Amino acid sequence: MSDEPAPATEAGDDTLTDAVGVFAPRGDELRTIAATAVVLALFPFVFARMPVVSEVLQGYQSLATLILIWGIFALGFDLLLGYTGLLSFGHAAFWGSAAYGAGVFSQHVTGSPVLMVAAGTTVAVLLAWVLGFLSLRRGGIYFAILTLAFAQMLYYMSSSPLAFITGGENGFTGVETTDLFGVIPLEAELPSLLGELLGNGMYTFVAVLTLLSIALAYRILHSPYGIVFRAIRENEQRAEFVGLNVWRYKLMSFILSGLFAGIAGSLFTIHGSYVPLSSLYWTESGEVVIMTVLGGTGSLFGPIVGAGIYLYVENIVSGGHPIDAIAPFWHLILGLVFVVTIWTFPRGIWGFFRDVRDYVTGGEDR
């Protein structure tokens, strides 16, 4: 997904144009990705270092990184919930198993961040394949409960029978991360302007993967393959009648969603150098559900915004900023906002702003 071939290719050779055709940008893709790249590059500066704004926000570098990590997770979750219409309550399984996978890999094989992400993501994808195969036998509410059950099973597996690998209740502490590509230290400040803008290597690494994830998700969702996902969400029966193998598309959507969760989970291990046991617990699945719905299902950037808001409340508001009195009740506030969102505005914050934009510009079709 990372390597774009040379753009200028002569037409005529069919196989060559076909090969390029797959990678050629479609629609607004280049503009979207460029805009995302700019926002990602400015975000830590604005959030953690810009003179006035960062003082008002009280943001800090490591939280900016964490927001992007959870953003990738929520983005993948939205692929399943918002686009295919399947509500999983077991995504902690992929997030957590990737986190453990990356951690164990770093201890026993190599601590190269790129390879850790690859290892963790592989674990998550394989697991998503198996769990998706089992859970998708039933639809609707059963799917939610089955994914929940399998994820909980994994949680209890790592809590005691597998404690010799995972560290049980104490979490996995043996993470050993080396420098990126062997030269760029993750935690050290980048030189000059880069340091001012992006901060450290950790954020840069996460931001690049975020950008790639967004590009991948954009490409999937705007491909004919991704349009089938939406068709299934709108009317599963009709999609079936058209002759599509709905079950297979659902499984692929589940696996792709697991892929994003895997990238995010691995990054979480690199970021924190530690895997808590709670990363597999079902409330972790609940968190990504809240982020996605709060931000707005069925949109590319809504879930990332949702992740940002959730983590901001969890880390900054809970610390007594801006109002000290409400700090202990941050979780209650999130719950209230979540319920109000579902109740009155199921399309979330992003959907709200999109509606406002459409209203102002006079009903533009998205």
Added chain:
Amino acid sequence: MSFHIEVITVLLNGLQQGAIYVLLAVGLSIILGTLKFVNFAHGALYLIGTYAGLLLALEINLTSGLLSEWGYGQLGLGLGYIPALLIVPFVVFVVGLAMERWVVEPFKGRPDTDQILVTFGLAIIVQELFRAMFGSSSLPFSQPAWAQGAPQVPFLAVIPISSWRYYVIGITAVLVLIVYLLVEYTDFGLVVRAGTRDPEMVELLGIRLSRPYLVVFGIGAALAGVAGVVGGPLNPVNPTIGNEILVPAFLTVVIGGVGSIAGAVLGGTLFGLTQAILVSTYSAWAQVGLYAIAAIVLLVRPQGLLGEAEVAP
């Protein structure tokens, strides 16, 4: 301790743990089967039941939370366990009625994912409200003095478990039997069952379904409340107990078969016994075993052990 005593102890412990699951699962199951409503806030009703029971039965001393900050650290009516057991079901019944009217009713026409999401959000709100009010530390909910000793079982030696566990099993058996008779042998039950099969037809015959639905939800909620009172003294009481019990309760419903009271009883008992047996043999696998059983049952028999047809999603 001789071997057969040990076996009986494990089985009784299992039955007792199963009884809690049964109480929750019967409520969830009739709600899911009748109203086709997925209630992720059922654990929150259990939580309300536990705290209500604690405050009615005992006098407690709060050390953290808003109530103690406001000067209400000394809390609780200290009425004893019997009044608590009688009052709590009514309290939670009323909570259930309110929930049916203001949550279930508005979400009837929405997709089932929205139902799950909104009840999940409500569960968080209830949990966090209790945390804010009573603090997050565990509160002492002791077993009643008259139910602490190990009773003499006829023809056997003393089984080393408190008699409170026998009461839990007994109370569950009686309540589940009452609900079963209510659904199977009364006119009310007839309307409910008919509404489960074909709500449109029942309404065409001039029978209003909204009121039976309201009562069904209330009964389900009340059972969760009772589970909270009887289960409270067996575990530490803190705001997360509702979320912890929700997952096994849901699994009980699903492996028993949605809408089937007998299925919920079978599933809960199976879960309780499995857990107790594994705890006493391979304790590391106790929780995993529960989920493994659930997975196997669902893969072999997707409609649940005693379930008939699939509930339309």
